[in-house]
Amino acid sequence: xxxxxxxxxxAIQSAIIDLMRNKPLSEITVSELCANAGVNRNTFYSHxxxxxxxxxxxxxxxxxxxxxxxxxxxxxxxICLSVCNYLFQNRDIFNALSxxxxxxxxxxxxxxxxxxxxxxxxxxxxxxYSSEFIIGGxxxxxxxxxxxGKESPEKMGSFIHEQFIKYLK
Numbered sequence: 001x002x003x004x005x006x007x008x009x010x011a012i013q014s015a016i017i018d019l020m021r022n023k024p025l026s027e028i029t030v031s032e033l034c035a036n037a038g039v040n041r042n043t044f045y046s047h048x049x050x051x052x053x054x055x056x057x058x059x060x061x062x063x064x065x066x067x068x069x070x071x072x073x074x075x076x077x078x079i080c081l082s083v084c085n086y087l088f089q090n091r092d093i094f095n096a097l098s099x100x101x102x103x104x105x106x107x108x109x110x111x112x113x114x115x116x117x118x119x120x121x122x123x124x125x126x127x128x129y130s131s132e133f134i135i136g137g138x139x140x141x142x143x144x145x146x147x148x149g150k151e152s153p154e155k156m157g158s159f160i161h162e163q164f165i166k167y168l169k
Contacts, residue, residue: 011037016054017096081157088153091146
């Protein structure tokens with residue numbers, strides 16, 4: 001991809017993350033986004049259709065990378081540790097995407113990915129219920145941690161792994 005396109009998309013994506021810290025995605029206009037990104041409307045429309053499409057692209061890219069990070073490790077503890085490290089390194093973006101200003105789009109995609117992984121490993125119906133419990137708990141615990149937690153990624157990864165072990169025997 002052309003370096004100018006990459007730079008333009010990064011400017012637009014950074015601008016929407018900044019704007020979402022203070023206002024709902026549904027209230028962010030293309031004009032406002034362009035002004036904050038330092039690009040004109042024609043440039044915006046050559047890459048995106050709406051502000052929501054920017055968030056969707058950011059979300060898909062982050063979740064793709066998160067999935068890649070998780071799959072690089074075979075051991076459950078290593079997966080939890082690497083995921084927590086990745087989330088911590090990108091916490092500003094994840095916090096913006098999980099704020100009240102965004103309609104949980106990326107969160108729902110992540111939950112569906114986790115559910116699909118659980119279905120592949122399911123031994124019985126009880127396992128699926130336990131998986132739902134863990135997935136929901138992980139989402140809320142990780143959001144709280146990324147927003148205000150002081151624990152290290154290693155401590156959080158170990159904690160989450162312990163919960164998996166406890167409930168998904």
